[in-house]
Amino acid sequence: MNDETVNLDTEGINVNSSFSSGLLLCLGCVAMIPGARNQLVNSVTFFPPSPSGYKVQPNGKVSLYDLHQAKYRSMNSIWKDAVNRVPERKCVDVNFISLPSNYCFHFKYPGTNRTIIYSHGNATDIGYVFVHLLDLSSRIKCNIIAYDYSGYGQSKFKPSEKAIYENISNVVEYVTNTLKIPFGSIFLYGQSIGSAPTINYASQHSQSKDFCNLGGVIIHSGLKSGVSVLCGASISSPWYDAFRNLDKIQKITCPIFIIHGTNDRQIPLSHGKMLYNLCQKPYKPWFVDGAGHNDIETVWRDEFVSKIYGFISSASMQPIMKLGKSEKVTKDNYSLSRMTTRTSESINLCTSETENNSEDDNSGEESISALNNESVTRDIPSIKQRSNIFHNATRFSTQTITSSNVPRCLEINVDVPSIATEFPKLRDQSQKKKFTFQNIIDLFRSS
Incomplete structure (x- = not known):
């Protein structure tokens, strides 16, 4: 258990109120x-974005959605934009992977086995986070595999708690069995709702002889549990709770790095503090002063990259390589790690069934160029929206x-x-x- 605890503030802790008790x-x-x-x-958890952030054509070609132009752009034009801004990104090869139930992007940095398996936040997909991860891979000198949940992007079936747990299991199996990446070089990264599959997988496999050597876990704006987001960050969870991260994180035996914004109004800071206090092997947390739920990786970009680099270097017991140079950019240069492309449509998804996505059953990897989607700030809704x-x-x-x-x-x-x-x-x-x-x-x- 974590010997160095942080004080829990009262933000989001509401369990004794009549409202919370009644709910x-x-x-x-x-x-x-x-x-x-x-x-x-x-029905109340999953909000796949509309339109999806990418499309897979019958011939296997992939395109990304440009919010500025409200259309899908060719890979070549998007790739040129990315490399023209930062030539160093050219060294990152990108493969498109088709698994039985979902799709992935594999950002391959040359000369390293260190690999981050990235579980994205809600109301986004791997298309909208493409440039964010492309840039991150080039600067921290690591491979990144970003996967979609069932029902997100062009991935098949409908999203559910069980499905996202199966999704990450399939990805880890692919990384270890097909790509032959050892567990010691794998880092699981979960953002927002992505903290659930990340913590669930790590907790279930922590007793495995091989998995005990997992590189580490990163929890970015993670939730304590599903019900606690509704009723306040209480210390215990009811029997019917979903995404029971607080119970599961105690079983994880590898180093854990907690990132959370102090002004997060969607998943309050108290969630991150509780998760940190129950880690067996906590890394020094980063509670970002003034940050909200979706802006840490953009507003605090350089520090964000440096913190991720530092954790991976520390967990690996050796420096990776020299940290990639900083780029003077604005938010426009990155897709947010969690964004609602059409707020009203996302809210309406509460009462409508998720449509079945593409039924293509192609497998294997399709090599594609490094893409870029610079359309980030156009019509981005406020936190309240x-x-x-x-x-x-x-x-x-x-x-x-x-x-x-x-x-x-x-x-x-x-x-x-x-x-x-x-x-x-x-x-x-x-x-x-x-x-x-x-x-x-x-x-x-x-x-």
Whole structure:
């Protein structure tokens, strides 16, 4: 356990309020309905961006979406933009990888086995983070493999908690078995919702003889658990909680580097502090003064690169190479690591099913040029506007849960006979195909 702890502030710790207690009770009741817990988690958690940040053509060619021009650009034109700004990026080769359920970009820096497996944040995909990772790879002199979750970008199937855990397992298997990268050279990096698959995989495999030698784990703006984002960063998690990072991080035996913004309003700083306090082998955390949820890697770019470089060098017990030179840039030169391309569309995704993506079943690697998407700041919504994994789906106007202030977007599909059996008072509504939190709250108010 971590001997050097940090003080927990009261930000986001709300568990004793009537609002939080009532919401916990409501969520617990919903979780008892067969199948409802997973449907609820999936509907309020995952927001694939629209349009997707990249496209895969039938011939295997890949293009990236340019937000400035609102269209997909050819790889050659985007590559020229990237290299013209920073010629050093030319040394990073990029391969497009097709796995059975998802796609990846492999940024290959010459002469090194050190590899970061990057789990991106919500409301983005590997297309929108392309240049961010291309630049990072060139400056810290490491390989980076960025993968999409099921249902994100052009990856197949629908997103779910189980699916993202399977996604990272498939990627690690590919890296170790196909690319022959040893565990000691692998670093798992999870940002925002990406902290969940990162911590889950590391905790499940920490007792493995090979995995004990994992290079390290980086948690960037990570969450303590799903329910805690809604109800406050309490010390314990209810039985029905999702993304139980706080419970799992205690099992990880490799070095862990925690990064979090002090002004993060989507996942408060208290989450990062709790995760840090429970690390077995913590690296000195970086709590970025004044930073929010999505701006650390852009506003604090040079320091961000230096911190990642320092952690990997320290965990590897030797310097990598000389740190890549700084580029005088603005935010326009990078895609954010987590962004909502169309806020209203992302919010509407709460109540609509994710469409099936491309059914292409190509496998292997397609070599592509280093791409660039400089369209970052155009129409980027403010923090309050951004679609959050939970906050936009659960914004209440008062501290008391009533049927009038429950968000309509929290609509879940459940099996009608099952819910009618569990809650006889809803039998009169058995012809309906959907039930909402409003139905359930009305039920308990009348009981």
